[in-house]
Amino acid sequence: MKKASLALLFLLISSAAQPQTGAPNHTRFLTLEEAMAEVPYHPMDDEENIRLSKEIYKDYDAIRADLGDDFGGLWLEFNPYGKVYPVIAVANGKAIDRKWLKHGAVVVQVARSVKQLTAMQDVIMDAMGSSDPHDELAIYSSYVDEKSNRVAIRAPLRHREKIMANIQSLGVDASVILFEEQAHPITFYGIERAD
Template sequence: MRKSVLFSTAALFASAAIAQQSVIDDAFTTRAGALKAAGLENAESPENKAIVESATSNYEILRENLGDSFGGFWVEYDENGNAYQVLAATTPVTVAKGYSENNRLEVVSVKYSFSELIKIRQQIQSSYEEQYRNGKSDFELISLYEGIKSNVVVVKALPEYKEAILLWLQKNAIPLDAVDFQEQDGQSTLMATIYGGQAIYSAASGIASTAIRCTSGFNVTIDTVITGAVTAGHCETVYPDVARNKAYLNVSPTPGSSTVGGGYIGDFLANQFGNGIDAVLYGNWGNVHTMLPKLKTSVNTYGSVKPVIPVDYSRIGQSVCHYGNATNWRCGTLSAVNSTEYFNGRPFNVARATFCGGQGDSGGPVVHGVSRNAMGIYMGVTVAGATNTCGASLGGSASKESIFQPLKPYLDIYTNVKIMTE
């Protein structure tokens, strides 16, 4: 049975009234506070930064040296918040004593190499997508990615599909000990609610009832002369029957829970949502707004944007943060850098992180937790129909995992679009 995608923005209509007062702890009004709340306050210590930077710079070297034995490489934090590196291998390896001590390296033995996990994931993905396109699938996958830390390919779906999926995997000669089936109660919910982190809303021209709240991601230049910004593609296309083709400022004092119409910013363009990339631009009409290479660092202050880095340049386990108008700053760690999420059978290649989010956060900036380099734009939470996963006072849930769209695939398509940086 085919299920429709449930976007949590469905009930978010424009209104000058405050629908509800969001209760946000002061700890989350700054990125530093969010890091502390996530238990990552030591992430920016010189010692931890050195270990994370070493992991980034040595990843390809270790992968090349170990060859087919390479099982993965990531960053962990011990009970005292001190970072250390973990190298997984399928055969015994010897690492230079100096490197091991300086980087607090731990070597673990695993059954499957990283390349084997990639092949298994690709086999599952190609077989599933082919049968789905042909209308022959009796189940739906929600997510699919390499679980590097657990040395498996993670397959997520509704619990009632478990038996059918495991049987299908066996028929396709997929080793079941290389797969971790995890229950998820529905497709990830894409959250929709001039600086990066600006409160905005999208609407059809002149139709206030069509408005949905979002957060602006990063300011951009187009052909070096036109300015605009990038946000989540589903902020425009969440309701395909109504073309929400215009972006406006949301000047509500509580933009995470209500919409108050502000000035018109510009039209949406270059939306790749239909092609599996949840990103869109909106223009700065007539360049009437001043758009700077900055993003919110707290509720009323701003900091510089640092250059974009590919999400796969980062290591699993390292800190990452996002800013949204519903939940302010939230931080966690990368849990997957190449997760395939399915929405009505359409695959999106996204990243996963252990931070929460809420309605109105969609499209907001996602940055490296330590360096603040631009990485992606926030999409939503991995809980079907959720309105907020950041705590009981906000209708929270046990799940603290979210997905975000890496910037690089989108920017690779539109080479004349550049993120404003300092």
């Protein structure tokens, strides 16, 4: 009798779990383990790395001031075990004070300082910065990419050759430019409407 009751209970539970004809299909929810397996892990998800990165970037302005015109940048990288460490870039062979060599910091020599890159960026944007989508030589935005030690510009890809030729005519070495495609200028209105 006990076995029959258990079998009947099992059949009732099994049939109740089956979708009925015309009944809406329910979304299957993932378990926490399944969801975590679906989302790729990034080292910055680690609480210790978040804490270290905040601590490292607290020193950014002080390191920049200490290195002055020879500051080439500061960014984070990860060791093979996923632990964050700072990379401090220095131009012109300047020595760095030992007090900045914490958290496994690595010092790299770069060809150009942030000050030099910013000066190049200013020359380019003063001559070619525009939000006019009809201007073939318009560069919509730019930034100094410390990690690549280059000036990144954003403009329509179809005008790349003309833009690069014009940049060279300004006396800026084209190898310093990191070209990124941006089809049209970004406007506040476009951001608000999510166009």
